Amino acid sequence: MGAESTPLPSLEELRALARAQGVDPTDADLEGVLGFLGIVLPALRELEGETGRDVPPAGMYLPDREAT
């Protein structure tokens, strides 16, 4: 996973997002999420750059024409 610096949301922003979905996590929960996002968000950014813009999303299982 990538390691470049990516801005992370604050605990309060995460809490608001969780509450908007009806979920009420603790501070400890959200700190765990922040740690995870610190790894995943740079990797997501990297993947966005690597994946051609003309590639559509795969479905639940890959269609036969792309079968390996």
Add this chain to the structure above:
Amino acid sequence: MTLNSLARAIRRGELSPREAVQDALERIERDDPAYNSFITVRAEEALAEAEALPEPAGALHGVPLGVKDVIDVAGTRTTAASKVLADNTAAADATVVARLRKAGAVIVGKLNTHEFAWGASTTSQAFGPAHNPWDIERICGGSSGGSGAAVAARLVPGALGTDTAGSVRIPAALCGVTGIRPTTGRVPNRGVIPVSWTYDTVGPLARTAEDCALLLDVIGGPDPHDASTTPAAGDPCLEGIGRGVAGLRIGVVAHLFHDVPIDPRVAAVVEAAIGELGRLGARVERVDASFLRRAEVVQQLVMLPEAAEAHLPWLRTRLADYGADVRARLLAGLLLPASAPITGQRARRALALEARPLFERFDLLASPEMPIVAPRIGEDPVEVAGQSLPYRLSLIPFNSPWSCLGVPTVSVPCGFVDGLPVGLALTGRRLAESTVLSAAHAYQQVTDWHERRPPDPT
């Protein structure tokens, strides 16, 4: 006795279904306190069902089996090893259970799992850890850890697990049994608690590839009423199990031996197993497939939000009842950017396109199933080749590529390190389970790793 041998013995009248089921129940009662592989044992129901089996006998007539406790069995609780579902009773059989029953199998119980099938340790806070029969101080892997332990300990001759990111293959490797993740969509998921719609599949664990073939033939195949199944059935597996590996092209996935952390002793055991396939006539060649490392993040980007969505009602009302590790992953999935799963699915398609030439060039890919042998219960991080790593991160490079591609992959017992089992992963093209399992069977005809027995628990 293997599953196929037991099924033949019952068909020949050498023992009755009731005797076979009674024997399994006695083993469970005697030995499972040491393993905690079962969450629920259906003793009375199983004996009654064994006595009431209809004729003519199906392929699994009277064979006692266990199923992971995320798979519904009508009238029996499905707990997912979680406090959240501790009192949840299934109203109907999952499709795979209905298919097993139609073939004459008797479900003797529900097997321990990592909470909600999401983790690789099977150390449920609500139901206790499952213990590895080779060393009960160690984990049996997961999430289908109870399935791996119960088969390794000879409590049942076969079991069903589920696999999203390695959950059949990992316990198979760590417990020294055979387990196959089928092509995504080959086996119906209806009646199975989901982790991630994109990656989930049911898969069998048994002592031999031949046994897995029989189970997969029974549970696989399209279900027009289930959108999780592919329309194509795939070749039957048991019928061609003896065709060997002569002439097959096997690509050895080089980066999984050298470029990611792996215990060199595990790597050496797997290399030796691949050498055996070469001696059997396969054409073995190393291949650079390091682009597959992208699967590690691709899988997370899709799996986390899908799991969060599946759990949303319980996240709203039962958040505190989850174990800390699963709760953290679910919340991460809930709070990822909306673009994450879409980027993940686009990258997954790109990965499949890039992998296509690999599967055109090779009939099978060979790699280690795990970088280490079973860690001690509670040992996390683990040490891998001198590096300290979170246990879960250590195994992702070995498992996520095949989940992302949706291709069949089997873990075959291939040796021991420090007295603990090691698994060889053989991966094939979509719906080519018959090739994967026949290669595993060929290997098991010239080796006896799958016949080794764990020590007596007493």
